[in-house]
Amino acid sequence: MGIKLGANHYGKAETRVVAVRRHPDRHEIKDLNVSVALSGDMDDAHLSGDNSKVLPTDTQKNTVFVFARKYGIGEIEEFAIILAKHFVDSQPSVHHARVAIEEYAWDRIALPSNGIAHSFARSGTAPVRTAVVHYDGTKAHVVSGIKDLIVLNSTDSEFWGFLTDELTTLKETNDRILSTVVTAGWRHADTTADPHRADWGASFREASRYLLAAFADTHSYSLQQTLYAMGTRVLDHRPELCEVQLELPNKHHFVVDLTPFGLDNANEVFIVADRPYGLMHGSVLRDDAPDAGPAWS
Structure with a gap:
């Protein structure tokens, strides 16, 4: 009876990223938990330890931070699609990307003495907003x-x-x-x-x-x-x-x-x-x- 490799994926789970958008009179905050999973032509990593087609999970983490700065974080669905498209479209061995994001809400608190609204309290009432995006190149x-x-x-x-x-x-x-x-x-x-x-x-x-x-x-x-x-x-x-x-x-x-x-x-x-x-x-x-x-x- 033969043995073969089944379906598999790998990625960087739970990259916590906080982005602050600074306006003259107020700041806006985005607080996300981003998980990436990639699959494709990567069997050799399992079968022989050949990592030549594997994008390191550390690179995936860095991509989240760089894209948060480069593109900003608007709606989480948009950010997830941008990330997923990047991983698939830029790496020939990656055929499918799954990006899952959780967003945590923060409420503004009293305006501080300097007049710039930059103080927040983690919301105790808002649910966690979620988005999951799968992208296969098309x-x-x-x-x-x-x-x-x-x-x-x-x-x-x-x-x-x-x-x-x-x-x-x-x-x-x-x-x-x-x-x-x-x-x-x-x-x-x-x-x-x-x-x-x-x-x-x-x-x-x-x-x-x-x-x-x-x-x-x-x-x-x-x-x-x-x-x-x-x-x-x-x-x-x-x-x-x-x-x-x-x-x-x-x-x-x-x-x-x-x-x-x-x-x-x-x-x-x-x-x-x-x-x-x-x-x-x-x-x-x-x-x-x-x-x-x-x-x-």
């Missing part, structure tokens, strides 16, 4: 998204009519807290490799807004139903997008039994269960969505 698959978005509905959530067996102890309810930590990605339909082809910022803001609106508006009979409603709402209002994927853990809130203390508890006091937890994952897409290729990998 097409660019772009998935924008968010993670660590904590949301909660204190009512308008039910869960009943589920399967039961001899091991079922969960009680049906028609009024519960529904809380989750949203990880979401939305795939752009356009696969051209022009980094300036779209208003990435407006698309991100609006997609995020419709996700939240659907969570708030939906009278939920299950977290799965809420997931579908959130994805549908985004696609209904954002024609540039063709697919939404969501991962929603169910952050269980259980009513505390206060009867040993002579008290009732009409859905007012809860204990939050850390683990285990339910975990829902689903995709919502248009009937005519183009092939996803490697977009979600």
